[in-house]
Amino acid sequence: MAIRRDTKLLIGLGAFLLLLLGKLFWIQIVDDRYKASADNQAMVYNTIYPSRGIIYDRNGLILVGNRVTYDIIVTPRELAKIQFDTLALAEALNVTPEFIRDRFAYYKKYRSRIGWQEQVFMKHVDPSVYMRFAEIQYRFPGFRGVARSTREYPINAGGNLLGYCSEVNDDFIARHPGEYVPGDYAGRTGIEAAMEQELRGKKGYNIYLRGSNNQIKARYKDGEMDVEAVPGNSVTTCIDAELQNYGQRLMNNKVGALVAIEPGTGEILALVSSPCIDVNCLDDFGSHYSEIMANKYRPMFNRAVAASYPPGSVFKLVNGLIGLQEGVLRPETMYPCHQGYHYGKNKKLGCHSHPSPLNMEQSIMMSCNGYYCYVLKSILDNRKYKKINEAFDKWREYVTSFGFGQKLGSDFPSELAGNIPTSKHYDKVYRKSWNSTTVISLSIGQGEIGCTPLHIANLAATIANRGYYYIPHIVKAGNGLEIDPKYYERHYTMVDTTNFKKIIGGMYKAVNAGPGSGATAWRAAVPGLDICGKTGTAQNPRGDDNSVFICFAPKDNPKIAVAVYVENGGFGATWAVPIASLMVEKYLNGDISRPDMEKEIMNGNLMHKVRPYK
């Protein structure tokens, strides 16, 4: 019975060899995965990149187009045994010999990792340079050029609005599983990012077979399996290219943002953030990246949708409307104001010099601070509500019905929600001991309020519409492109249309009452355009006050609503009023009747007042 030990060992040997053979049998004959993998490695997929979709403005002008450039590709392994003229290559490609030596040193260092893979030697080579290279390409085996379409910008419509495309990084690939591979480009900000799905198109490829000596042998199945690239769809935006460009020029050398909306549709006509990225940097964003990031005014930051600003006096309109709706304010209500509103023990919320007392219309026209302190107080201390919390939450409900304190839901990326405080917030901060005077700054749009220029422009559009807004958006439907039905919906505020009419009278006077009448925005007046507006001067802890203005025109059946926000611009009237007025005139009339004003604004430089970020 006992088996000899050598026999046991031989049986063990046989068992282990069978184990090896079994595994071999499995991976060589049963399992097909490895054969497929090997085929993949033996096939060369020559990617054909699609041209990206074109972006048009509302009038059919091209905002972003395409042009052909070339990437120079090299297979470093093929160069290993070839001596060639570095100087000639450098001259042909218009680079320094050091650049070429550096690249080769890199390939040498990582040769085992690179293996037979192709490497991108140079990117975005101009066609004229490429043609020169192509003539002598035979002298540099291993090199070839690949046509690639890059972006072209006929109109300077602002880098922040349009956005840029760049090669996807690992992080981006991980966030979009299965959609991108290294080497692909994708829109990263602005319209390019918002409409990436439409614009990107579909890649194609030609398949070639490699032989065992690594020469390309043939088209795989005579190109039967090749896939053509599908160009990206073009996108029509609601941007008015000329107006956008004009706004861009007006905001030059100022920090802030400008948003123009067509009130009747919610279409964004212009969206300027300043300082902005120069469109010439967009097509090869990577090489300008460090330069842009080093700019202390942060041009990458799209202030129009992502900056949280205090709205300042333009917010008085909201409080006035709430007061009217709540019945605690009537147009005839008069309140006194002597250099401000006095409350508590010797506390005062200051105001500028103007006649006293004022009625509601005058208070809007002259932008009286004191008046709105009374208004907010009467809203919050309304007997109708048992507690201040209840009254405050009602007030907040009104404010958010205007779109404040939440993302509006625009199709433009990186929109900020902003902030409208809640009664809970004050309960927490003041340990439940607060009243209407504690939050009195809210009456004039200061304090805990944060909103974006887009929110403010939406307020202008809402008033222009007498009580509703369409969600501001940037893309127009058409050419088979559907937009979200929510952009066709009217969003009503909780304030009745009739109350809006009462407010608009004040806004009309603020612009059209003429100089000397106390009207704050008289500089905005353009004969025949019936502009209605409201100035704002918002405190800025980082220097001078911010200059704010919202307006719409014409008064009846408005075509455009504009919000302008200029950081450290001083009074609303100083910078924001003329900029908005010129925008309205440009859009409605096409030409400018006040060239002096236009020149003054375009040449105005406020950068010395703005404290740069570290």
Next chain:
Amino acid sequence: MYLQGSYSSGRRPTTKSLDWWIIGCYLALIFFGWMNIYASIASEEPSSIFAWSCRSGKQFVWILTSLGLAGIILFLIPPKAYETIAPILYAITVFLLIAVIFVGSDIKGSHSWFKLGPVSFQPAEISKIATSLMLASFMCRGGYRMKGRNFWLTVAIILLPMLIIVAEKETGSALVYIGFIFMLYREGLSGWFIGIIGLAILLFILTITTSPFVSTLILLGCVTFFDMYQGDELKWWIYIGIPVLVGLCFVPAAYKTAVITAVCGIYAVWSGWRAFRNFHHKFRWATLMVLIGGMIMIFSADFIFEKVLKDYQRGRIEVLLGMKDDIVGVGYNVHQSKIAIGSGGFFGKGFCQGTQTAYGFVPEQSTDFIFCTVGEEWGFAGCLFVILLYGLLIWRIIIDSEHSRESFTRIYGYCLAGCLFMHLFINVGMTLGLMPVIGIPLPFMSYGGSSIWAFTIMLFIFVALDRNERKYF
């Protein structure tokens, strides 16, 4: 069959007394290896198979010199000499192994190579031969029994070079020494000993891949089973052991460790009491030791894995055990090697037609991963051929060893067979993803003078010893 010859026939001619099976396998492997080396480099450096500038040309020279060495061993060195010079050779080898740590050149992080002009030489390669001879010489003495002082000296002879090689950071070469265990088994080492080592490896793997709980459960199961089996109490194991073990699986996760530790503790105390009562019952003591030792190992396995093992070693083990699927990092070699072998199919792509081989997807293809070329270009048929050749070779060595009258020859033969088997299994297992990536060559086939010389010498010493026995049959 040779044994049946008449004892009185006197000396037999050389051609008859040589084991031509072994020599045939050797020549076939060496030739096939050479062809595959050429195939694995041909696309990169297209040249003649004999060109000195490429690896196949150099290998040709190594093969010719190896054949010269084989001739010297067969015809010039008297086989009786080995038994005498073995201790001296062993001493020299140990000295060289230590010396190379200090004067050796640094190749890929390990200090294990001497550089003599154009030729590099690795003392670890010859230490296998010296250790085998030393073992044979030590263990063939009359009166040797594998116990007590003799046993520990034998273990020391194996462990000394092994540990020095680990110190040279050539862990792979050191693993080959495990092959000597087959020889020890043949010479009388208890099978339980091998079983315990196997169990230790299993528990280590289970602990790092699953949890200490699972491996403790397995340990408890094994120990109680054998304890009861030995004492003819198997029915108790079935009635009590199995329900307890199954019940342990349903203990809530929070108490798992505490409960199983308690159960093990109770069992250990009970078993200890039983062993104490029957003091001379060695098996009881042994199972108790295994249980306690196993518990200590399980709870230190994480520590060993995280702290003692180097990053690259941990990475290789994790990939092997499927804990990480890392096809661009550590797992790259194995993944590419599996693609290359897997794409070969049944008959392969033909000589020099392998695409995976040609593009250099598989690193170290002419040395450690030479089996990939076989797999891709010759397919399953080629692999079967190669593995059968090795099987035949090792089988012949074992058969010859068993037929020898001198225990020196037998012990040396088993050492040789064990080393060849370990190299074969680790190397081929590595290319198939069965073993972690351990950089040791495939005997006779991998490129490299040092390795082919060492294996030729090792094999032909055995052929010479074997011939010496047959001469007089």
